[in-house]
Amino acid sequence: MKIAFYGSSLLSSRWNGAATYYRGIIKALAALGYDVTFYEPDVYGRQQHRDIDPPDWCKVVVYQPTQAAMKAVTARAAEADIVVKASGVGFEDDALFEEILNAASPHALTIFWDVDAPATLASLAADGDQPLRGQLGRVDLVLTYGGGDPVVYGYRALGVSDCIPIYNALDPQTHYPVARDxxxxxxxxxxxxxxxxxxxxxxxxxxxxxxxxxxxxxxxxxxxxxxxxxxxxxxxxxxxxxxxxxxxxxxxxxxxxxxxxxxxxxxxxxxxxxxxxxxxxxxxxxxxxxxxxxxxxxxxxxxxxxxxxxxxxxxxxxxxxxxxxxxxxxxxxxxxxHTYDRRAAEVDRIIRARVPGSAQGIRMEAVG
Structure with a gap:
């Protein structure tokens, strides 16, 4: 199962609090057999301040902040079984989402993954004319990195088909006890x-x-x-x-x-x-x-x-x-x-419930 994931940055945490979350979730999904490509724009000096090298568990595509580059990477959504647009990408978010939705295969599972749901919902309440409101009606699912029932009810009130929180967690291979510095x-x-x-x-x-x-x-x-x-x-x-x-x-x-x-x-x-x-x-x-x-x-x-x-x-x-x-x-x-393995298993169950035949496809990819 191929995932096209459009987010702020996997490689850098500079002005990017979601980096740890992205890394934990995607790394654990890769361990379950998902083939993930992460698309991130070269903005805010993040590529000059990377925290990690491109990992072996996810392909990372860095694109320039131009309309042409954005159209080139969004066209790749057509190749994916699951297409994810995260909130707060940092370059032309509305246009990016529109291009992604237009390019995605009719058979793909489309997801809006909100890493700042309370702020997003407050913004939508203050300005109901944002393009995001209409775009949410075109996705199959909203996932959030937190928020509980208030966020779930808020998104359902906007007419989304479903909203499920996938909370932050721990990657024990990344965060663990060390000597004092x-x-x-x-x-x-x-x-x-x-x-x-x-x-x-x-x-x-x-x-x-x-x-x-x-x-x-x-x-x-x-x-x-x-x-x-x-x-x-x-x-x-x-x-x-x-x-x-x-x-x-x-x-x-x-x-x-x-x-x-x-x-x-x-x-x-x-x-x-x-x-x-x-x-x-x-x-x-x-x-x-x-x-x-x-x-x-x-x-x-x-x-x-x-x-x-x-x-x-x-x-x-x-x-x-x-x-x-x-x-x-x-x-x-x-x-x-509260590990990312547990969170990824939850995402896996959500996907398998919505994509016919996905369980078999994932198992086949995982064994090579």
Missing amino acids: PRFVCDLAFLGNRLPDREERVEDFFLSAAEMLPERTFLLGGSGWEDKPMSPNVRYIGHVGTADHNAFNVSPKAVLNISRASMASNGFSPATRVFEAAGAGACLITDAWVGLDLFLKPGEEVLAARDGQDVADLLDGLTLARAIEIGRQARERVLRE
Whole structure:
């Protein structure tokens, strides 16, 4: 079974929070016998800041941000049994989706895979004339990287045939415990790019907590924070490549996850950072959101905070022994229930239920 997957970037996480998710899902689908080609535009300097080389489990086609190049790669959709258009590709998304839908075989399963569903639904509610609204009526299925029932109901209200969340997860071969790295040693670390619907929450949950605990050390990673005012006990290190994420997670006493505003208000939206940290055995403090207990148990496998004061209180009372135990239990939980192998098996079941004869075709490809 051939999948044509059009997304932001598989090769680079630069301004691309979905990279880990794409890699985990596609790698696990390839292990099940799917033949995946990922099409990504050369935008935002991502090709100059790759985190991984082109993998052996997926063919990657990088195209230039021109109309001609876009038409050339979308024409390849005709060769696929399954055609996926992700949200937020980054170059002419509306035109890209239209070309993909026009090129796809009438027998192909067409999927819109939304990696930021709360924001997409809010945008559609604010502007009902977007081309995406009509395009959604032409796809067979919407998959999302989170959101739970609120997202499912929101998409069904738009008339899509079905919407199913496929949550973030862990690739144990990518994120795992490593030795501590002096570059990242501190009391609390946060990694995230500066985005409009995250900045205010970073000010509350991270920067204000640092001000409350001047004797503790804080580490901020991610792009865009260069000119952000912060207290002297916060050290800013800029973009952290995925190759350093394990060390970034295990070296502090605790790491912090802060959901973007739209995802926090919607709930049921664990970021990739949640599973990366848990997979490395880190003690994770996260902003509290509805649905957290579906993934990790608050108080035992994760610490949940309502605001910066909670973060400061949790950190102030956190012993190293307790931090280690929370990280150990979190790792056990995600390895047991939340790996990309499990997520890919779910995607596989969804596909087999919708593509006649697909189960046999996948088995034949898998054995060569």
